Amino acid sequence: MEDIFEFSELATQRRWLQLLVVFVLFNSTAATTGFRTSGLQFSTKSNVTVPTVIFTQISLEKCWEECTARVACPAFNYYNLYKLCELDILGNLTDVSTSQTFDQSGVVYWSKTEFPTTIPCGPAGSVNCSLGQTCDKNSGTCETKECGPLNVSDEILVRGNVNRVGSFIRLGCKEGYVPSYTRDIIECGVDGQWTEYDITCKRCDEGWTMFHSSCYKLFHHNVTWDDAKTRCGQANASLASITSREENDFINSNLINETTVDDIWIGASSREAERTWTWTSGEIWAYTNFAKGFTTYQPNVCLIVNVDIWYYSPCDFPFSYLCEKQI
Known part of the structure; x- marks a missing residue:
């Protein structure tokens, strides 16, 4: 499970690289194949549909070999200070998808000029490796070593970008959404496919305000x-049930204070059972915030809120009302 957090550690290393840059000097056969030094470029997307393959403590030449052995690798970054190789693994082979540029030298950025759909492998190119496969030049065979891009909806947040076989990535929801799931962690399987997940991210309809997992x-x-x-009920909601001080404060700060309305119906009455207050939503009656003088039980009345204090009133009086529904 350590791979889940590997992305954040590498991001920290990147920040140090911006300060501790060294000029890369190299003299190798790889230099004649298209390498060029330039400013540091890498993807900064938070919703990772462009996963990365990372190697540590390898040479620049080996980094180049790892990229050219993969159909899905159009470019790489090589951090000389840490001997760190970062391959971009893309589904779209015509777009390197870099989104931020730094002017410091010390990092090699290399990009392919052509994007073939297969890579020759084995003696005299006897085998062709396709997208998702890697050419093992020692054995002359095509192997699956990592998974390809993730296809997730825009509201899902991908917490990680390491996609080698056996690695894990956790999924979450972007700000303003509420998650629902039983499986939020996916694994890159030996077949080069991500395991299934069932996370969904929901938010309130327009005009409704979210608090925890409810909309008001x-x-x-x-x-x-x-x-x-x-x-x-016609809005697929119920009169609001206020079951904690935190919820009461939220409603006062975000809804009631924004209006000139005084008395507002909420979802409790003393009509359902003798000497008992009940919420129409069925939630437990465990929190109250009655005004002074209204703490004594009164039968056959309904609950109103004014600012953040509760009162009760005959149920046939006309007031505004506050609805609540679960996301």
Whole structure:
């Protein structure tokens, strides 16, 4: 599972490389095949559909060999200070997809000028390696050593970019979304395919405000408590249930303070059972915030909130109402 966090460690190394740069000098046969020194370039995408293959403590020549042995590698970065090789592994073989440039020397960036769909391998090119395969020049065979790009929806956050066989990546949701899953970690399998995941990321509909896993909306129509309950149901919601101080403060700060409305129906009444308050959502009655003088139980009344304090009122009075629904 250590591979999950390898990306963040490498990002830290990159920052040091910006400060501790050294000029790369090399004299090898590889230099005649198209290498060039330039500013550091690499992908900074957070939603990684461009995974990376990383090698440590290898030479520049070996880094070049690893890239040219892969159909899916159009370019690489070589960090001389750490002897670190980073291959870009792309699904689109015509786009290197670099998005940030630094002017310091000390890092070699190399890109292919042609993007073939297969790579000859074996004696006299007797075997052709296809996308997703690597040519092992020692054995002359095509092997699967890493997985290709991830196809995830835009709201999913990919926490990691190491994609060699046996490595793991954790998936999450971008800010403003709520995740639902039983499998949020995927593995690069020996067949070069990522294992299945079931994470979905949801957010509130337009006009609704999110808190934890619920969405809230304040309606300014003055209706009775029963009408408010019905109208919330028509919006696939229920009258809001306030079950903690944190939730009460959130509603006051983000919804009630933004309006001039005074009294607002919320989802509790004392009509369902004798001497008992109940939430229409079925949530446990465990938190209260009644105003002074309203702490004594009163039968057959319904609950309202004014600023962040609770009151009760006859249920047939007309007030605005607050709906809540789960994401």
